[in-house]
Amino acid sequence: MTVDALPTLYIFLDEGGNFDFSSSGSKFFTLTCVSLYRPFRLHTALDTYKYDLIEHRIKPRIAMEHFHCANDNRHVRAKVFGMLAQEVPPNSVDAVIVEKRKTGPSLQVPEKFYPKMLGYLLRFAIEKAQRGLGEVVVITDSLPVASKRNAIEKAIKITLADMLPDRTPYRIMHHASRAHYGLQIADYFNWAVFRRWEHQDPAAFQSVAPQIRSAFEIFRNGKRDYY
Template sequence: MTQLPARALPTLYVFLDEGGNFDFSPSGTKYFTLSGVSLFRPFKLHTTLDTYKYDLIEHRIKPRIEMEYFHCADDNRHVRNRVFSMLAASIPPDSVDSVIVEKCKTGPALQVPEKFYPRMLGYLLRFAVGKVAGGVGEVIVVTDSIPVAKKRRAVEKAVKTVLASMLSHGVPYRVMHHASRSHYGLQVADYLNWAVFRKWELGDDSAHSIVAAQFRSEFDIFRSGVRRYY
């Protein structure tokens, strides 16, 4: 049996999710949100969510035809409320950072997804990693599977550029792309980013108010900007 090496410092996992679209026109979403959930093992919520998922399956209370995984936009109101209550009880306070972008204030040169996304991700990671108390043995950034190669490369470049400049010498970091259905960390990020997107896009803070204590920062990136490009 292979013996795993001991780590003196814990590994920080940052699970990412985004809300809104890349349509920089009046027909697109008003806001784009990018959120990171920073967690250390053990992931205590995973067992609770797994139990609840199989309760839904066995009692045929399904938010979708097949309850394979949690997805906030597709889950029904009953399931969403229950999951948000679980998040409020189990996710440590100040674990979530969000970058909020009012898209009409984004300059034309930045309205290309391959430029826009890495720039916003860089801001987010500075909040997420820069506010960690104490040292970490490694930083692992986990995103949902990214099928577009150009976007995938842009994300990896942004993560490596930011973390290389922020982390102490010798602290390793990695970027991993997992299907959201394979990891509860990504499903948690989906729920929390859905809450912050609804708050800013629709003025609906009903879900966000349940998990407000879990948010460490919500940074409106162009809050002082006055110029609108459309």
């Protein structure tokens, strides 16, 4: 990037919950994004900690390939949340929380529901970013519901083109989370958001509260339950 070049905003995405709109599915669906600019200083600290874990594991044959909040033990989880609280800039994280039973029937299909919620989230995150962005690069692990991936990706592009401000140039990229610390960071933040709403456990959320700019309950004022 040259001295005069406008900065690129990187947005890393993760989601929690499922697309089962019934009493047997998750109560909530969450989408969380982490907005960061280069240089990504936390990546070096996470890489160092990963190799510390490899070198000090009781069972050395078990490799520490990547961080995944739901699978990491409580000691690793506490350490990583501490690093996030210290190193991720304040007001870098936004989340949309959906109480699924308040979602109208016409929206209860992934190729409509996911792009709409993602559009709301990204529009807010980009509007809050500094002016003069050169480009927005959205990176996600993989789109949910593989069988409908093409339909969802097409709908995302249409939705974002309509919702993003000032014709902001953007790209959507899919990287393996185990190979990208940005996605692992998003996974940790989304776990904290999902844990707070789905399980009424606010501890992790509170530990990184300064980093969380918004956690918007999209149907909070909805009066009707559809199941």
